[in-house]
Amino acid sequence: MQEFSDPGPEKFPCGCMVTTGPGTPGERTIVFANRYFYKRLGFYRGSLLGHSLASLLTPASCIILDSFILPMLKHEGKVEEILLEVLSSDDAHIPVVANAVMEGPGEKYIYWSLFRAVQRDKLYKELNQTRDLAEQASRAKSRFLSNMSHELRTPMNAILGFSQIMKADPALPENDVSSVDEIIKAGHHLLELINEVLDLARVEAGQIDVSLEPVQVTTSIEDVLSLVRPLADEREIKCRLNATECLSVKADRTRLKQVLLNLVSNAIKYNRSGGEVIVDVERVQDDGDHRVRLSVTDTGPGIEPEDLSGLATPFNRLQREENSIEGTGIGLSITRQIVEAMDGTLGISSEVGVGSTFWIELPECQPMGPAPETLVEKPAADTSAREPRSDIVLYIEDNPVNLKLVEQFVRRHGKARMVPADTPEKGIELASTLKPAVILLDLSMPGMDGFQVLEILKAKPELAGIPIIAMSAYALPEDIHRGKAAGFDDYLTKPLKLNHFFEVLDQYLVDQPRS
Amino acid sequence: MNRQKVVRRNNVHLIGDGARTMMLANGFGCDQTMWRYLVPRLPECYTLVLFDYVGSGGSDISAFDPHRYAALEGYARDVTEICEALELQDVILVGHSVSSMIGLLACQANPALFERLVMICPSPCFLNISPDYLGGFEREDLQELLDLMERNYLGWASFLAPLVMGREAPQDMIDDMAKTFCSTDIRAARVFARATFFSDYRHILPDARHPTLILQSETDALADQRIGHYMHERMPGSKFSLIKGEGHCLHMTHPADVADRIERFCDDRRH
Structure with a gap:
């Protein structure tokens, strides 16, 4: 076998360069560059010797050389994978990935290897641009939502505010009391719709924030049931909680309440007068993991099997437009997305003429220890x-x-x-x-x-x-x-x-x- | 803001228990670890206060507010809030690069908190502004710098927080900061980069009231000698000191010289 001889730097398909190091006074100058280096940058062989390294770099790359690469070389002896742009003989900017080493702080020379990164950099730039555009669009959407919310809420402030003042006035004539009540009721309803539409837009934009913590389900359900009591009483519907043990789930406290409120108020709205709403809590097994299922069952008319699949799509109200039940058809769609954001699932079963059950399942977790005494700063x-x-x-x-x-x-x-x-x-x-x-x-x-x-x-x-x-x-x-x-x-x-x-x-x- | 909140938000560390207080504010692209070469060379008569701006190092990124930090005044508020929360007095504020101007803003907003100011490689404006100010860069150059840093994203962690600890850093500093590496948030870095490179604070120079030391690097691609002179001419009570060295990070490359000149400047009041 023929003995292999040291090829030196000339044969390698990457730029090899040696510049003066901190041990040499003055700025960094080029003392060697290999054939590949000259060729790819379009210079005559040897023409760069004695030139300063900075003269071969774009201004931005000079800053990186000066404020990062040189101090790092001095202290750590090497830098790796730094993207720089070097100037070719026709002043084009060529992206290169640079590595450099220097053996000691007072070293006379720095050894560089430079790899062309034209294709890689092009792809990377495109990726960055796409990401920037997406971020920009998302910011525009948030801004729009925020402005929209502001614009809609400002007139609502006057409508609801003044009607609340009127209602609180003991001198308000009896005839007008119910008119004012209607204004307040309609105002609140409109506000709820505004909130729902905005919430849906946020959820769809992936902007739903959940902060998960152990939440005791029975407490949340009881809170929700007391919130809907007036609505239930109005329609003489009995609501009850059916829980044998006190279970906790990993969820966002506020969002869980929002979900339960949606399910329970739907169960009241789409029920018969004098009907019943039952909330069941039970532990279920899922591949060895414990989950807690919360089911809300009503005694309403039930849902036709063919309608079940489209139920959680926005704006689908199953011909409920014809009757007098208020709603946008958004609630359940938001509910499903919130539940999924909390690593949960939402399911529906229904029997026409008997009623429907809407359930959610969330991961069970250990209850939180006793709450630390919080100091309320007053x-x-x-x-x-x-x-x-x-x-x-x-x-x-x-x-x-x-x-x-x-x-x-x-x-x-x-x-x-x-x-x-x-x-x-x-x-x-x-x-x-x-x-x-x-x-x-x-x-x-x-x-x-x-x-x-x-x-x-x-x-x-x-x-x-x-x-x-x-x-x-x-x-x-x-x-x-x-x-x-x-x-x-x-x-x-x-x-x-x-x-x-x-x-x-x-x-x-x-x-x-x-x- | 209370002490605990500020300490957490800005990852504040105190080193030593000297009678005089010196606060070290790093420049763009790094965090407090950048001071590791200077710290061991500063005498024991100082209590050193090190911190990270929100969004870099070990700061609390959830406190990042793009509105507040879109201009240097927001960072100056971090500085004064730290001083107030820790009840610091007669602070000697040492700022590198952009933190020199942040320091000047803080001194002007709350003159009573600070005793004097040290600026390492400062520039009030990196842009060339016609007719006659030469900050060194055209807008496109700086845009390209931000772009290049962005494209160095994969290497940004190391780019922003210069790699491993140097041999010379004190052990407790290494322990404290070991976990803070590479945690610079890119969104915050972008906002800070813009505030740093596209701002122009030349107009505040004549309002300087604190004794100020300008440490100028002999060769500095980011802040040329003429910029140091420009600032010195316009800042009442400033001293100009040229360090025969190369680069924009004198406190890393020439820590002994920097420490020595800071020390002499701070001793001035006793003479």
Whole structure:
């Protein structure tokens, strides 16, 4: 066998290069490059000797060389798989993957190998572009949803707010009470539809967030049953829970309630008067894993077998349009997607003339230990040492209808008075002079938004400790999260609910003498 | 914000218990591990405060707010919030690269918290802006840099947090930070990159009120000597100090020299 002789760097199908290292004064210059290197970059052999390495790189690659590769070489002795762009003889940018080594910090030379990455880089760029476009579209969708929610909720605030005020007025003539009730009922229904449509869009966009934790099912069911009691009573339907033991599932507490609420209220809506709704809880085995099945059974007319499959498709209401039952046909579709997001399943069985059973199955888990004692931070804690509190609620809001509405809410509440500020500037000035008990702050105002106003208010030492509450028709969970993260003490979404508004005022107006 | 929250959000670490407080703020593309060569060379009279901006290192990524961090003021708020939560006083703020400008913003927003400022390889604006400011780069160059970093995504982890610990880092630092490697969030990095490379804070230079040391690298592709001089001329109370070295990361490549000059600058007040 012929003895193999060292081929040197010339024969390798990759760029080999040697430059000066930190041990040599001045910048990095090229002292060797192999044939492949010259050929692929279109230079005459030997023509790069003595040139600076930087002159062969794009400005962006120079930055990476300078701020990453050289310091890394000095400290770690090598870099690997760094994508750089080198300039060919006709100034084209050629992507290369570079490895470099240097034996010691004071080394005179750095040894480089460079691999052309044209095809790979092209693919990678395309992938990145596709991802960017998808992210952009998803952001646009979220923005649209958020704006849509805001636009629809703003007029609802006036409709529901003023009708709640009217209803609470003892002087309202008897004849008008039921009219106002109808406005409130229709308003709530419309709001529910808005929420459902938005929820569906979010679910379809894959934006459903679930945070899984052990949830005790019987407690959740009892909560839901008490929520639907008025609806059930109206139709004289008996609701009962049938559970032999106390089981816990891994689920998102709020989402589970949303699911149960949908199933139970459907079971009431699509039932006969005087009928029954039974919620069963049982443990089932699935490939050795324990799961908990929650079934909601009604005594309604039942569903034809051919209709069953299309049931959880959005907007499918099984000809229910003809009758008087309210709904969009969205609920069950959302329900199924939420259940699946929690690693659960949804199933239906039905017998015409007897009734239907809608069930969900979720993974069983150990119940949570006793809840740790939570410390609720109440603003009351730090009020004792302060000056007697003002009874002023300052509301900074540009929309005159909202100002008028909240003024009536505050008057009805009876423990404070509202001072309006219809521009952010006026609000900031009034806050400093009045030192109100509470500041209510609209988030979308022309000129300066609520977050900017919040920052200015927070920076004023004389306003320290005064609760600032965001009031906004931006009602998506991330809007609320963003508001609280920015430092708002509370976040009220429009349309305002009179009772909830009172609760929040009560919380922040503690120790306030009644005026 | 309370201490616990801030410490968790910004992954704050305290080293030493010296009488004077020195806070080290890393530049774009890394986290607090970048200080590992400088830390052992700083004298014991300092309590060192190290942290990560939200989205890099061991910070709490859930606290990342793209609105807040779209401009350097958002990062400056991190700095002041850390000082306030830890009740730091007379802080000597040392910032590398973009953190020099973040430091200046923090000093101007809350002058009372800070005693002096050290800027390592600073630039108030990386862009060339007509008619006569030469930040060094055209917008397309910087766009290409971001793009190139993005395409280095597979290598980003190592790109952003320079690999393994150096031999010289103190053991407790290695232990503390071992788990923070490679955790830079790409979304946050993008936002930070834009805030860093496309901003222009030249206008705040004349409002500088704190004694400031500008440490300039002799050869720096990102912040040329003329930029250091430009800043020095416009910042009242600033000192210019040229380090005969190469590169944009003097605190990594010339830690002894950097430590020495910081020390001399901080000793000034005693003379």
